[in-house]
Amino acid sequence: MAPSYILLVEDNPDDLFLASRIIGKACQHEILTARDGEEADELLRRMEQDDSYYQIKLVLLDLKLPKISGLDLLRAIRASAKLQVLTVAVLTSSDNETDQEQCRELGVVDYIYKPMTVERLQGILSRNEGAQ
Amino acid sequence: MKDEAREGAGASMLYVEDEADARQMVTRMLAMNYPHLTVHCADNGLQALELYRQHTPEIVMTDINMPVMDGIRMSREIKAINPEVSIIAVTAHSDTSYLLSAIEIGVHHYVLKPLNYQELFTVLDKVLEQIELKRLVSAQHRRLAQSECQLAAAQRIAHLGSWQRGIDAENMDWSDEMYRICGLAPGAIPPSYHSFLERFHPDDREEVASSMQSALSPDHQPEHKFVRVLRPEGDVRIVRIDVEGVRETGGASGVIGTCHDVTELKQAEQQIRLLTEELERRVLQRTSLLQATVSELENFSYFVSHDLRAPVARLEGFCTALVEDCGVCGHANCRQYAERSASVVQQIKQIMDAFNSLTHLARCTLTIRDTDLSAFARGIARSLAAGEPQRKVEFVIAEGARVKGDPELLEKALGQLLGNAWKFTSKKEQGRIEFGWTDQQGVRAYFVRDNGAGFNMKYAQKLFKPFQTIHAPGEFGWGGTGIGLATAHSIVLRHGGRMWAEGEVGQGASFYFTLEPNPESGSYLKEA
Numbered sequence: 001m002a003p004s005y006i007l008l009v010e011d012n013p014d015d016l017f018l019a020s021r022i023i024g025k026a027c028q029h030e031i032l033t034a035r036d037g038e039e040a041d042e043l044l045r046r047m048e049q050d051d052s053y054y055q056i057k058l059v060l061l062d063l064k065l066p067k068i069s070g071l072d073l074l075r076a077i078r079a080s081a082k083l084q085v086l087t088v089a090v091l092t093s094s095d096n097e098t099d100q101e102q103c104r105e106l107g108v109v110d111y112i113y114k115p116m117t118v119e120r121l122q123g124i125l126s127r128n129e130g131a132q
Numbered sequence: 133m134k135d136e137a138r139e140g141a142g143a144s145m146l147y148v149e150d151e152a153d154a155r156q157m158v159t160r161m162l163a164m165n166y167p168h169l170t171v172h173c174a175d176n177g178l179q180a181l182e183l184y185r186q187h188t189p190e191i192v193m194t195d196i197n198m199p200v201m202d203g204i205r206m207s208r209e210i211k212a213i214n215p216e217v218s219i220i221a222v223t224a225h226s227d228t229s230y231l232l233s234a235i236e237i238g239v240h241h242y243v244l245k246p247l248n249y250q251e252l253f254t255v256l257d258k259v260l261e262q263i264e265l266k267r268l269v270s271a272q273h274r275r276l277a278q279s280e281c282q283l284a285a286a287q288r289i290a291h292l293g294s295w296q297r298g299i300d301a302e303n304m305d306w307s308d309e310m311y312r313i314c315g316l317a318p319g320a321i322p323p324s325y326h327s328f329l330e331r332f333h334p335d336d337r338e339e340v341a342s343s344m345q346s347a348l349s350p351d352h353q354p355e356h357k358f359v360r361v362l363r364p365e366g367d368v369r370i371v372r373i374d375v376e377g378v379r380e381t382g383g384a385s386g387v388i389g390t391c392h393d394v395t396e397l398k399q400a401e402q403q404i405r406l407l408t409e410e411l412e413r414r415v416l417q418r419t420s421l422l423q424a425t426v427s428e429l430e431n432f433s434y435f436v437s438h439d440l441r442a443p444v445a446r447l448e449g450f451c452t453a454l455v456e457d458c459g460v461c462g463h464a465n466c467r468q469y470a471e472r473s474a475s476v477v478q479q480i481k482q483i484m485d486a487f488n489s490l491t492h493l494a495r496c497t498l499t500i501r502d503t504d505l506s507a508f509a510r511g512i513a514r515s516l517a518a519g520e521p522q523r524k525v526e527f528v529i530a531e532g533a534r535v536k537g538d539p540e541l542l543e544k545a546l547g548q549l550l551g552n553a554w555k556f557t558s559k560k561e562q563g564r565i566e567f568g569w570t571d572q573q574g575v576r577a578y579f580v581r582d583n584g585a586g587f588n589m590k591y592a593q594k595l596f597k598p599f600q601t602i603h604a605p606g607e608f609g610w611g612g613t614g615i616g617l618a619t620a621h622s623i624v625l626r627h628g629g630r631m632w633a634e635g636e637v638g639q640g641a642s643f644y645f646t647l648e649p650n651p652e653s654g655s656y657l658k659e660a
Contacts, residue, residue, distance in 0.1 A: 093442040094438050
């Protein structure tokens with residue numbers, strides 16, 4: 001059976017550690033990490049090409065990222081014929097209402113204020129499995 | 133001529149006749165025919181002269197041939213005193229030799245002896261008519277002189293000169309005040325058109341000349357110009373020139389105009405303009421200072437609400453990890469420390485939220501509308517009572533507190549004040565909370581008054597500061613954000629008002645606030 005992934009796009013090492021810790025506690029999915037928007041974009045393009053992208057069960061996306069911002073990456077995902085099906089949740093510490101509004105319009109399944117909890121992540125994953 | 137005037141009203145006559153019988157007869161006839169004429173009688177010239185000096189009558193009727201002083205000599209003396217007097221000579225044919233000298237001294241009327249009354253009355257009527265005419269003319273003269281005098285005084289007081297000029301005429305008429313405005317003594321120079329133009333600043337002469345020209349046009353609209361007059365001593369006066377055409381049948385015959393010295397007025401206007409400009413400059417300066425401060429605050433609050441959130445969230449994450457992963461550690465302190473750290477993180481987050489909420493009040497845009505504070509107070513009281521139905525609190529709310537302000541914010545402020553009163557009356561058997569207003573020196577101060585715990589006035593300064601409490605923690609419950617009164621205070625400040633409190637321990641507290649009658653909508657932040 002092909003492995004399933006959660007793609008964690010996060011630049012801050014502490015946040016990366018904390019989120020990875022919660023993912024490890026909440027589920028069995030493997031963690032793919034990208035440290036900025038560009039790295040995430042390249043990774044997604046490769047997986048789009050070899051059609052492994054469907055193995056990504058959830059993208060956890062920080063908004064404030066170096067190079068390509070979280071919002072721009074989200075737009076790129078939604079603009080791609082294949083990648084647009086990906087489930088994306090935003091993981092942020094900002095309470096910017098405009099960001100939140102735009103993310104909702106771009107179809108994110110959840111908008112999580114850091115720190116993320118095991119329960120919250122499991123909630124998203126179980127709703128998502130039910131939907132698939 | 134009016135009858136009374138014809139009958140000699142207001143006039144008096146000196147009658148000189150040496151024959152007593154004739155005198156009495158004539159006097160009686162005069163009294164019958166001229167009931168309003170005052171008649172003084174004398175029997176010789178010398179006595180008559182004496183009487184004349186006493187009474188100065190307008191008419192003297194005299195016999196010529198008399199003892200002591202004859203009529204001719206007496207008439208000459210009287211004429212010398214008053215050339216205007218009318219003298220009627222009563223002469224016998226034998227007196228004709230005197231007639232030439234009588235005419236020479238100005239005796240214009242005579243009647244012959246023996247007296248024919250009809251003839252006398254005809255002459256007297258004529259004399260009275262002349263006197264009345266003279267009186268009318270001199271009254272007209274007086275009126276004219278008086279109004280000229282008044283006009284000159286008015287011009288002088290108002291610094292308003294006038295002038296007149298015939299079409300293309302070189303000669304003009306200037307009023308005395310016109311001269312004075314130009315710094316000249318009245319009549320000091322001949323009032324010619326050229327010297328008129330020369331009174332003005334060289335740059336303004338064209339303007340003055342064209343005003344005078346255009347005033348001649350039949351469809352000329354009244355207009356005025358402000359021009360400069362150069363005085364010989366060198367100072368400059370600012371005058372307002374008004375010109376009108378003088379119309380007669382057949383068209384304009386010239387122009388008439390006024391010249392109003394408005395130098396002081398213009399200087400005051402200039403002063404006001406300068407002051408206004410200065411004021412505007414200062415307002416601009418202060419506004420930009422204020423905007424800079426607000427924008428600084430904006431940056432700072434962005435820092436708190438965004439930049440600080442990320443590390444605090446991390447700290448919270450690690451605290452949770454600590455509780456979860458090290459909570460089971462054998463060392464008893466580990467779990468306790470981990471839990472206490474987690475609770476400290478919650479405190480930090482609360483403070484950040486409170487800070488953001490307060491700075492939001494300073495930055496947010498006000499939407500000013502007609503607002504009924506009484507209605508808000510009623511609603512808030514209802515919901516407070518519904519929240520704790522077991523409490524006995526009497527609300528006394530004055531009706532009709534209508535103000536201009538941001539309804540949402542004012543309701544919030546009132547909610548904080550009433551909520552505060554509700555909280556601090558919780559230990560009273562029978563609470564009483566009042567909302568109303570009092571007018572002090574023309575300023576309306578609204579208040580929320582309670583009979584609750586009150587406070588010591590020496591802590592009054594602390595009341596409106598965030599997170600400052602003057603009661604022990606938990607004494608009145610653990611609820612509350614610690615920024616309730618600070619919030620109300622901020623809202624009142626945003627409405628250009630003031631807030632203060634009065635209280636006494638155990639005797640309740642009163643919170644007062646004022647509001648600017650017409651607060652401005654919008655915010656201090658520059659439009660993006």
